[in-house]
Amino acid sequence: MLATIIDGAHEVRVEHVPDPVIADPTDAIVRVVASCVCGSDLWRYRGIKQVTPGSRIGHEFIGVVEATGDAVDAVKTGDFVIAPFYVCDDTCVNCRNGVSTSCLAGESWGALDRNGVQVDGGQGERVRVPLADGTLFVVDGDPVRTEEIPGLLSLSDVMGTGHHAAVSAGVGPGDTVAVVGDGAVGLCAVIAAKRLGATTIIAMSRHEDRAALAREFGATHVVPERGDEGVARIRELTGGIGADRVLECVGTKESMDQAIRSTRPGGMVGYVGVPAGGPELPIGRLFGTNVGVNGGVAPVRGYIPELIDDVRSGRIHPGRVFDLELPLVDAPEAYAAMDERRAIKVLLRP
Amino acid sequence: MLATIIDGAHEVRVEHVPDPVIADPTDAIVRVVASCVCGSDLWRYRGIKQVTPGSRIGHEFIGVVEATGDAVDAVKTGDFVIAPFYVCDDTCVNCRNGVSTSCLAGESWGALDRNGVQVDGGQGERVRVPLADGTLFVVDGDPVRTEEIPGLLSLSDVMGTGHHAAVSAGVGPGDTVAVVGDGAVGLCAVIAAKRLGATTIIAMSRHEDRAALAREFGATHVVPERGDEGVARIRELTGGIGADRVLECVGTKESMDQAIRSTRPGGMVGYVGVPAGGPELPIGRLFGTNVGVNGGVAPVRGYIPELIDDVRSGRIHPGRVFDLELPLVDAPEAYAAMDERRAIKVLLRP
Numbered sequence: 001m002l003a004t005i006i007d008g009a010h011e012v013r014v015e016h017v018p019d020p021v022i023a024d025p026t027d028a029i030v031r032v033v034a035s036c037v038c039g040s041d042l043w044r045y046r047g048i049k050q051v052t053p054g055s056r057i058g059h060e061f062i063g064v065v066e067a068t069g070d071a072v073d074a075v076k077t078g079d080f081v082i083a084p085f086y087v088c089d090d091t092c093v094n095c096r097n098g099v100s101t102s103c104l105a106g107e108s109w110g111a112l113d114r115n116g117v118q119v120d121g122g123q124g125e126r127v128r129v130p131l132a133d134g135t136l137f138v139v140d141g142d143p144v145r146t147e148e149i150p151g152l153l154s155l156s157d158v159m160g161t162g163h164h165a166a167v168s169a170g171v172g173p174g175d176t177v178a179v180v181g182d183g184a185v186g187l188c189a190v191i192a193a194k195r196l197g198a199t200t201i202i203a204m205s206r207h208e209d210r211a212a213l214a215r216e217f218g219a220t221h222v223v224p225e226r227g228d229e230g231v232a233r234i235r236e237l238t239g240g241i242g243a244d245r246v247l248e249c250v251g252t253k254e255s256m257d258q259a260i261r262s263t264r265p266g267g268m269v270g271y272v273g274v275p276a277g278g279p280e281l282p283i284g285r286l287f288g289t290n291v292g293v294n295g296g297v298a299p300v301r302g303y304i305p306e307l308i309d310d311v312r313s314g315r316i317h318p319g320r321v322f323d324l325e326l327p328l329v330d331a332p333e334a335y336a337a338m339d340e341r342r343a344i345k346v347l348l349r350p
Numbered sequence: 351m352l353a354t355i356i357d358g359a360h361e362v363r364v365e366h367v368p369d370p371v372i373a374d375p376t377d378a379i380v381r382v383v384a385s386c387v388c389g390s391d392l393w394r395y396r397g398i399k400q401v402t403p404g405s406r407i408g409h410e411f412i413g414v415v416e417a418t419g420d421a422v423d424a425v426k427t428g429d430f431v432i433a434p435f436y437v438c439d440d441t442c443v444n445c446r447n448g449v450s451t452s453c454l455a456g457e458s459w460g461a462l463d464r465n466g467v468q469v470d471g472g473q474g475e476r477v478r479v480p481l482a483d484g485t486l487f488v489v490d491g492d493p494v495r496t497e498e499i500p501g502l503l504s505l506s507d508v509m510g511t512g513h514h515a516a517v518s519a520g521v522g523p524g525d526t527v528a529v530v531g532d533g534a535v536g537l538c539a540v541i542a543a544k545r546l547g548a549t550t551i552i553a554m555s556r557h558e559d560r561a562a563l564a565r566e567f568g569a570t571h572v573v574p575e576r577g578d579e580g581v582a583r584i585r586e587l588t589g590g591i592g593a594d595r596v597l598e599c600v601g602t603k604e605s606m607d608q609a610i611r612s613t614r615p616g617g618m619v620g621y622v623g624v625p626a627g628g629p630e631l632p633i634g635r636l637f638g639t640n641v642g643v644n645g646g647v648a649p650v651r652g653y654i655p656e657l658i659d660d661v662r663s664g665r666i667h668p669g670r671v672f673d674l675e676l677p678l679v680d681a682p683e684a685y686a687a688m689d690e691r692r693a694i695k696v697l698l699r700p
Contacts (some may be wrong), residue, residue, distance in 0.1 A: 093591055094615050099640050102615035167640065213509050241443055256633070266449035268644065275637050280630030283606070287646040290449050292518065294618065294642030 002350065003124030004331040006057045009047030012332045020128035023117045024053040025071035028132035030081060030314075034153050035061035035122045036322065037185050037334050037346045038085070040274050045335050048276070056110035058123025058348075059085040060156035062149070065136070066126070074133040080144050081136040082308075083122065083129060084301040085109070085157045090134030093301075100299045105131060122156075123331055125350040137304045143311070144257040148345055150319025154188065158345065159270045159307060159318035162188025162249065162302025166196050168295035169245035169270025173197030179219070180235055180259045181249030184321040184345040187217060187271060189247040191316050194218030198245070202237055204258070206229060210344065213320060226258060234262040242267060248295070251276045263291045271295040322347040352475030354681040356407045359397030360684045360689075367406075370478035373467045375421035378482030380431060385411035385472045386504050386672065387684050387696045388435070389533050391666035392625050393697030394534040397604025398626070406460035408473025408698075409435040410506035412499070416476070430494050431476070431486040432658075433472065433479060434651040435459070435507045440484030440555050450649045455481060468473070468584065472506075473681055475700040487654040491662070492522045500669025501661040501695060504538065508695070509657060509668035510650025511622045512538025512599065516546050517653075519646035523547030527570070528584050530609045531599030532560040534671040534695040535622060537567060539597040541666050548595070552587055554580060554608070560694065563670060576608060584612040590615060613641045621645040672697040 003017045005033055019031055035058050043049040044057070046097045065079045075081065088095055088103035094104050107113050110121035112131045120127040129135055139152065151159075162185050171177055177198040179189045181206035193201050203214035214222060227308065234243060242264035251273025259269045260282065272295050281293055293316040310316045324343035326334050327350075334346035353367045362405055370379055376672050385408050393399040394407070415429045425431065438445055438453035456604035457463050460471035462482045470477040479485055489502065501509075512535050521527055527548040529539045532555035543551050544567065553564035556574040564572060573583045592614035598606055601623025609619045610632065622645050631643055660666045676684050677700075684696035 093589060097591075097614065097616050099616035102639060168640075238646070239443060241447075264447065264449050265444050266649075271637070275633045281633055281636075281643070283625045283631055286631075286643070287621070289452060290518075290646035290649070292642060292644030293631070294635040294644065296640035299616075299640070343429035 001125035002273055004121060004328070005055050006051050006055050007053040009116070009197050010045060012045065012057070014331050017124070020120050020126050021067045022067060023128065024037045024115060024130060025069040026131050026133065027069045028065050028072055028075050028129045028136065029067040030061070030063040030083065030129055030136070031066050031129060032061045032063040032125055033348050034149050035348050036153060037123070037338050037348070038157060039145050039185070039338070041335070042339055045339060055082060055098060056118070056121030056124070058121040059109040060153060060154050060282055061122035061127060068132060072131060072132045075136050077137060080139040082139060082152055082155050082304055083127070083136055084160070084304070087119070087130050087135045088301055089131045090301065090347060095134070098302050100301045101297045104244050110290070123328065123348055125328065135301070137301065138270050139308070149301065150322045151317065153240060153347060154318035154321065155300065155304050155307060155311065158184040158321060159169070159188045159191070159311070160303040161185045161298040163192040163303050164268040164298035164300070165189045165247040165249055165272040165295060166192035166271070169199050169247055169268045171196040171245045171270070174199050175244045176200040176238055177247060178202040178204065178243040178249045178262050180204050180255050180262070182207060182214060183249065186249035187213055187321050188318050190214050190217040190219050191318055193247065195310065195316060201236060202243065227254070230258055231261045238264065241265065243272060249273050256281070260285065260291055261291070265289045265291065268292040268294055272298050308344060318349045321345045325349065351475035352678055354407050354471060354678070356394055356400050356401050356405050357403040360395060362395065362407070362685050364681050366399050366677050368475070370470050372417055372419045373478060374463070374465060374480060375419040376481050377419045377424055378415050378425050378479045378486065379608040380433065380479055380486070381628060382411045382414040382472070382475055382477060382479050382700050383640050385685050385698050386500050386503060387473070387688050387698070388507060389535070389688070391685070392689055395689060406468070406471030406474070409459040410469040410503060411477060412506065413477070418482060422482045425486050425488060430489040432489060432502055432505050432654055433477070433486055434654070437485045438482050438651055439481045440651065441483050445484070446650060448652050449662065450549070451647045456546040473678065473698055474515070475678065485651070487651065489658070494571040498662060500672045501667065503697065504668035504671060505650065505654050505657060505661065507650060508534040508671060509538045509541070509661070510653040511535045511648040513649065513653050514648035515599055515620040515622040515645060516540045516542035518622070519544040519597055519618045520571050521548050521595045524549050525594045526550040526588055527551040527595045527597060528554065528593040529597045529599060530554050530605050530612070531623060532557060533599065534538060536597070536599035537563055537671050537694070539599050540564050540567040540569050541668055543597065545553070545660065545666060549656040552584060552593065576604070580608055581611045588614065591615065595620065599623050606631070610635065610641055610643070616640045618642040618644060622631035622648050624687045671695045675699065
């Protein structure tokens with residue numbers, strides 16, 4: 001089969017690799033219907049995060065089950081499934097506590113599993129899925145229509161991650177919410193904030209196309225300024241005190257600083273941007289203002305059940321963050337397009 | 351009248367100062383029935399925080415109103431009142447948001463008010479109270495009995511502050527809670543955790559008298575170990591994952607590290623220890639484990655209405671944290687006793 005491989009900075013290729021086979025009774029084999037490139041994949045693509053040459057890559061995919069191991073019960077051949085961006089058993093204490101990203105049996109796409117066997121990356125034609133019963137969400141009900149593919153794929157990561165930012169910040173009815181970051185996750189965070197009842201949603205964006213999408217998703221205001229000017233604009237829009245909840249969807253020192261300073265006293269920052277080497281959080285400022293910081297790597301597996309009906313019914317449209325679709329063989333171009341900001345998020349079809 | 355004055359490290363004296371008078375129509379004059387020394391007062395006493403020689407000190411007191419300005423409505427001469435550890439109007443947007451410590455008109459005991467007039471410290475015979483309607487809580491119902499004094503005084507700061515740690519951490523029924531710090535605030539945090547329904551409460555204490563009081567207040571376990579050993583003990587007691595909620599009531603680098611590492615994935619640290627010059631929070635660890643950090647300077651004014659009935663009825667006994675009572679003239683000894691850990695918290699009676 002074909003799979004995407006990364007060798008180093010700006011070195012992505014699509015190559016023939018062995019077809020996956022069931023290696024453990026809890027495995028399933030999934031034929032990928034769609035996968036995509038994540039903003040976090042760009043860290044390796046840009047050389048910010050080190051790469052072992054020849055690594056499989058990709059951690060968001062949806063597809064159809066082709067085979068299952070003897071110990072797999074909940075997932076059957078022929079099921080249409082959504083894979084979250086990590087492997088989990090959905091039964092351990094951390095999974096039961098809603099933090100399946102800290103699953104005690106957790107594994108990662110593209111790495112070795114607990115038995116030392118290669119787990120496929122998501123950007124390929126097929127994937128061996130460990131702990132299939134826990135990891136995979138089965139899409140039941142009406143057969144999946146082609147136009148539903150992007151929305152369902154967003155539940156692998158970005159929609160659930162934006163939702164986690166909003167949940168972590170405690171967004172509720174009537175809240176004023178600011179969203180830092182206008183990538184796919186930030187845009188999904190706008191959807192999530194509106195879905196949870198926020199009435200004023202301020203998207204921080206300086207890209208006209210992304211700002212337009214944010215407005216379609218429910219943003220009531222767009223603030224292009226950053227830094228001190230950005231904070232000042234948020235304060236102007238919030239009676240001088242800052243937003244009740246701020247969703248940090250970037251992960252840089254500057255974006256977290258922006259988020260914390262844009263939050264009103266007693267408010268909360270919900271953050272999902274993977275921290276890019278810091279910063280440590282300024283405890284003195286947080287203490288003085290009672291601004292809390294909550295969030296982390298999003299346990300999206302647990303959010304799929306509560307989000308999927310809104311996606312399938314068309315009440316929310318997170319699939320619109322995919323603004324470029326390419327065949328799998330063009331994965332190198334998909335990375336380049338996202339790296340050069342020619343695309344918000346690229347969907348790949350084998 | 352007599353008032354306590356601090357001139358520098360280990361230099362506390364009780365001196366005659368002018369009686370306070372109404373300086374603003376929103377002022378009240380309160381005759382102090384009881385005040386006390388705060389752990390945070392020790393920072394100045396120990397020279398960790400700089401002192402302007404001749405400063406008034408003390409920020410927790412209860413007493414009886416002796417006079418009110420023309421604009422004071424809610425507070426009347428003869429009322430028995432509780433003063434929180436700060437001045438607030440209880441009407442601004444931050445106060446309405448439950449963060450009266452960020453009151454837009456807020457002031458501090460012992461400092462100058464917005465008109466440049468001295469505000470008395472709490473450790474004295476009388477105090478001019480700015481913004482009396484917002485700042486003071488009137489104790490109504492049955493007349494205050496002598497034995498109620500310590501409990502009511504605890505609502506000025508420590509009981510409300512321990513409660514804030516628990517509320518910020520989101521303590522709820524059935525939770526497992528660890529409390530870092532066995533000072534008056536940590537002990538009150540044990541009370542608060544139990545009151546909010548926690549069923550397992552682990553007090554981290556290496557002082558037998560304090561550990562005993564923690565047990566009386568509701569602690570189900572006491573862990574004397576600190577650092578890696580302390581974390582290991584908490585994990586042993588919590589099925590290997592850490593406590594659902596951890597209440598940080600100290601404010602040092604070591605205590606915050608202990609708190610964060612003792613929290614289970616997806617759990618929350620509620621912190622009220624005044625940060626002693628750091629540390630900044632480790633974002634990478636917080637992100638990976640979805641441990642949130644919430645809290646800050648406790649808005650105790652807003653908590654008095656919900657706590658006072660439990661204090662007056664004897665359902666909770668936060669007044670027991672006062673284990674030494676001295677006349678006001680012995681304030682220097684009160685500081686020494688707390689500095690040398692001969693007392694948990696000292697009550698002063700003019």
